[in-house]
Amino acid sequence: MRRLVLPLILLIAAMTLTLNSCILFNPAPIWKDLPLQIVPLGQTLNIDVSQYVSDKNDQYISFKIISGIGEIIDTSYVYTPSPTELNDSSTKEIEVILRATDSKGAFADKILKIIIVRSPLVSKIPDSYRTVGQELTIDISTYIELNPDEMLSMLSGPGLLNDNTYTFTPSATGTYTITLGVYNGSLLTALQQFNIYVLEHTFQINVSEYNSGSSVEGAQVAAYDRNGNLVETKLTDPSGKVYFDQQTYSKFILTKTGHAITTIELAGNTGPLSIDATLRPYVFIQPATNDITLQIELSDEDGKVLESTEDGTYSLVDDQEITVEATATSIAFPISHMYLKIGSVPGAEYLSSPRYYEEGNHIQGQIQLSGFSGSTILYVDAYDNNDNRYLCIIPLFVQNSKQNASKPYIVEENTDSKYSVRSCTVSVGTEYYSYSSYLSTSNPTPTPLGAPKGMNLYVELYWKAWENSTQKRYTNPPSGYRIYRSFDGVNYYHVATVPPELSIYRDSSSQLECGKRVWYAVSSVYSFGESPKTVLGSVVPLPMVYITTVNPNDNATNVSTTPTFSWHFTGLESYSSEVTYTYDLWLYDTTVAEKLFYASKDGLNTFSTTEEYVTIDFPSYRWIKYGSSNYITALQPGHPYEWAPELLVGEWLDEKNNSLSAAINCNYNSKYLAPTIPPEKYYLFVTGNN
Known part of the structure; x- marks a missing residue:
C-alpha cells in the first residue's frame, strides 16, 4: 500500500499544476x-x-x-x-x-x-471579382492619367505594383482594399482606392421559392458547358445554396418535384458570381422541360445594334444610354411576364431598386449606365403561366469617362427616424409589384403580380438624398448610389446600384437569415468615380412572433359578458430584454355583418408592452363600434362573438447599430409600415348569462 502513496501524490500534484496552468493561462485578444x-x-x-x-x-x-x-x-x-x-x-x-x-x-x-x-477620396478604379488562386492584373493607367513628374506607389493592401501594372493572386476569400498614392517626388498629392472581392467559388446559386422567401433544399442543379453538354449535377443544401467552381459553364437548369423549372443562361464570361434564383411551385402541371427561349438585342442611342466581344461581354461607357429589347417564346405555356434590370436580379429588390416589367412576351427599356462602372450584369427574365422561368445573364463592362474628379457627396444617414436600417420578418408571402417604367418618388400606383404563401424576410435601408443633405451647396449631385452588404462588418460586397432619385433600398436576398447580423453601406457614384462608403448600420432580423395560451380560447362557452382577453407572446424569448410588442384587439358580432368593435384606451387603439403576457380587462377599455363614435360597456348574454388581435408586431430598436428589427405576425388594418396581413385565426366564443 505504501508503494502507491508516492505515485498517487505525484499524480495529484501533476493534475493540480495542469489545472492551475489552464486557469492561469489566458491568451491575449x-x-x-x-x-x-x-x-x-x-x-x-x-x-x-x-x-x-x-x-x-x-x-x-x-x-x-x-x-x-x-x-x-x-x-x-x-x-x-x-x-x-x-x-x-x-x-x-x-x-x-x-x-x-x-x-x-x-x-x-x-x-x-x-x-x-483635403477632399473626399474619389475612386476611379473599378472593383474586381476573383476566386481564390485566380490572378488579377490591372493596368492603372487605363483609369488614372499621371503627369510626367508623378509616380504611383502602394500604400496598403496585398499585391504588387510594377510601374503602372497591379497584380494580385489571392490565397483567401474576403474583401481586399487597395490604396495607391500618387507622389510628386516625396510629396503625396493624391490617393486612389479600389476593392477586390475574392469568392470561394466561381458560381454560388441561392435558391428560394420566391424573392425574400424560404430557401429550397434538395433542388437539383444541372450545369452545362458552352457546347451544351451536361457536366455535373448537384443538390442545394439546407440553406438553398449550391456551388460550382468551373468557369466554362454557360447554363444551369434547376428542378425539383412539385416545382416548375428555372433555367439560368450565362450569355458570356461573367467572372465569379453569386446568383439569387427562384424555383417556384408549378401552377398547372409538373413540367418535364423548360421550353422558354429568349431573343435579346442591345442598341445605342442612334439605334445601332451593339456587338459583344469574343467572350460575350459588351464594352460600354458610363455616359451612354442603351436600349434593350427582348422577346420570349414558349410552346407548352404562354409567356406570362418579363423583367429587365441592370446590376442585380429582377424582383430581388422590388419597390426599391428599379426594373422594367411587362406582361406578355415582349419587353423594351432604356438603360442609363451612369452610376455603373467596371464589370456589371444585365438581367433579362421571362416567366410562363406555369411559373417556369428563364433568366439570361449578360455581362457588361462599363468604362468611366475620364472626367476630372470633383467633390462627391458623402452619403448621410437618415435622420427622419431613429434608424437607417430596418429588417422585416413577415408571416405571409408579400405581393410583388410592377411599374410601367422605373420607380420614382412620385408614388405611382402598384400592380400586384401575386405572391406565394410563406414567410418573407427583407431589409430596408434609408439614407439622406443629396438634395436633402447638408452637403448640397458644395458637392455635386450623384448619378446614383451603390449599395453594399456585409455579414461580418469587415468584408462588404456590392449588391445593387440605384438611381439618384431614390433614398431607400429593399434587400430581399435569400442569403438573409433570422438571427444573423448583416451590415449595410452606401456610396454615391459619378462619372468621375465613387465616393467613400458610409456604413448605415447593422441589424439582426428577428424570427417570427406568435401568441399562445389564448383566452377566451376558440369555441369557448359561458364566457362573461365583460370578459378578460389574454395571451402569451412567444418566438422572441432569446431577445426578451430587447423586444417591445405592439398589438391591438378587435371583436366581431358573428350574427350581424360589419358589426365590429375595437379596444381603445386613453385615446389609443394600438398598445405596446415589453411583457410577454398580455391581459385586456373588458371594463378598463372603451369598445368602440367601427365606423362610429358609439361604444359598448358589455356584451350581449348568450351571444356568439369572434375576437383576435389584428396587429401583432415584435420590435427591437437597436440604437447602437442604427437599426430596427421587426417580426410582423399580422397587420390587417395597415397600422404598421408593412404589407397588409390578416390574423392567422379568429377565436369564437359564446357569452353566458352575465
Missing part, C-alpha cells in the same frame, strides 16, 4: 489587420474596431488609445480632424496605437494608420 483609413477634412472617422478583434475565450473586450489622437466610444474609434490640421499640406499621415483588453486583463496592441486629405 487577436487582432486582424486594420485597413488604412482615409478621412477628409470636415468628416468624422468612426470605425467599430471590435470587428477586427477576436478572443479565444469569448470574453468581453474593451479598447483604449495608447498613443495618438481620437477617442474610443464604446467599441468604436472616433476622430474628426480639425479644419487647420493640414495647414499648407495636401495630406497628412498619422498613426494611432489601440489596445484591446479582455475581462481577465490580457491585452494586445495594434497600429491604426490614418491619412488626412
Whole structure:
C-alpha cells in the first residue's frame, strides 16, 4: 500500500499544476489587420474596431488609445480632424496605437494608420471579382492619367505594383482594399482606392421559392458547358445554396418535384458570381422541360445594334444610354411576364431598386449606365403561366469617362427616424409589384403580380438624398448610389446600384437569415468615380412572433359578458430584454355583418408592452363600434362573438447599430409600415348569462 502513496501524490500534484496552468493561462485578444483609413477634412472617422478583434475565450473586450489622437466610444474609434490640421499640406499621415483588453486583463496592441486629405477620396478604379488562386492584373493607367513628374506607389493592401501594372493572386476569400498614392517626388498629392472581392467559388446559386422567401433544399442543379453538354449535377443544401467552381459553364437548369423549372443562361464570361434564383411551385402541371427561349438585342442611342466581344461581354461607357429589347417564346405555356434590370436580379429588390416589367412576351427599356462602372450584369427574365422561368445573364463592362474628379457627396444617414436600417420578418408571402417604367418618388400606383404563401424576410435601408443633405451647396449631385452588404462588418460586397432619385433600398436576398447580423453601406457614384462608403448600420432580423395560451380560447362557452382577453407572446424569448410588442384587439358580432368593435384606451387603439403576457380587462377599455363614435360597456348574454388581435408586431430598436428589427405576425388594418396581413385565426366564443 505504501508503494502507491508516492505515485498517487505525484499524480495529484501533476493534475493540480495542469489545472492551475489552464486557469492561469489566458491568451491575449487577436487582432486582424486594420485597413488604412482615409478621412477628409470636415468628416468624422468612426470605425467599430471590435470587428477586427477576436478572443479565444469569448470574453468581453474593451479598447483604449495608447498613443495618438481620437477617442474610443464604446467599441468604436472616433476622430474628426480639425479644419487647420493640414495647414499648407495636401495630406497628412498619422498613426494611432489601440489596445484591446479582455475581462481577465490580457491585452494586445495594434497600429491604426490614418491619412488626412483635403477632399473626399474619389475612386476611379473599378472593383474586381476573383476566386481564390485566380490572378488579377490591372493596368492603372487605363483609369488614372499621371503627369510626367508623378509616380504611383502602394500604400496598403496585398499585391504588387510594377510601374503602372497591379497584380494580385489571392490565397483567401474576403474583401481586399487597395490604396495607391500618387507622389510628386516625396510629396503625396493624391490617393486612389479600389476593392477586390475574392469568392470561394466561381458560381454560388441561392435558391428560394420566391424573392425574400424560404430557401429550397434538395433542388437539383444541372450545369452545362458552352457546347451544351451536361457536366455535373448537384443538390442545394439546407440553406438553398449550391456551388460550382468551373468557369466554362454557360447554363444551369434547376428542378425539383412539385416545382416548375428555372433555367439560368450565362450569355458570356461573367467572372465569379453569386446568383439569387427562384424555383417556384408549378401552377398547372409538373413540367418535364423548360421550353422558354429568349431573343435579346442591345442598341445605342442612334439605334445601332451593339456587338459583344469574343467572350460575350459588351464594352460600354458610363455616359451612354442603351436600349434593350427582348422577346420570349414558349410552346407548352404562354409567356406570362418579363423583367429587365441592370446590376442585380429582377424582383430581388422590388419597390426599391428599379426594373422594367411587362406582361406578355415582349419587353423594351432604356438603360442609363451612369452610376455603373467596371464589370456589371444585365438581367433579362421571362416567366410562363406555369411559373417556369428563364433568366439570361449578360455581362457588361462599363468604362468611366475620364472626367476630372470633383467633390462627391458623402452619403448621410437618415435622420427622419431613429434608424437607417430596418429588417422585416413577415408571416405571409408579400405581393410583388410592377411599374410601367422605373420607380420614382412620385408614388405611382402598384400592380400586384401575386405572391406565394410563406414567410418573407427583407431589409430596408434609408439614407439622406443629396438634395436633402447638408452637403448640397458644395458637392455635386450623384448619378446614383451603390449599395453594399456585409455579414461580418469587415468584408462588404456590392449588391445593387440605384438611381439618384431614390433614398431607400429593399434587400430581399435569400442569403438573409433570422438571427444573423448583416451590415449595410452606401456610396454615391459619378462619372468621375465613387465616393467613400458610409456604413448605415447593422441589424439582426428577428424570427417570427406568435401568441399562445389564448383566452377566451376558440369555441369557448359561458364566457362573461365583460370578459378578460389574454395571451402569451412567444418566438422572441432569446431577445426578451430587447423586444417591445405592439398589438391591438378587435371583436366581431358573428350574427350581424360589419358589426365590429375595437379596444381603445386613453385615446389609443394600438398598445405596446415589453411583457410577454398580455391581459385586456373588458371594463378598463372603451369598445368602440367601427365606423362610429358609439361604444359598448358589455356584451350581449348568450351571444356568439369572434375576437383576435389584428396587429401583432415584435420590435427591437437597436440604437447602437442604427437599426430596427421587426417580426410582423399580422397587420390587417395597415397600422404598421408593412404589407397588409390578416390574423392567422379568429377565436369564437359564446357569452353566458352575465
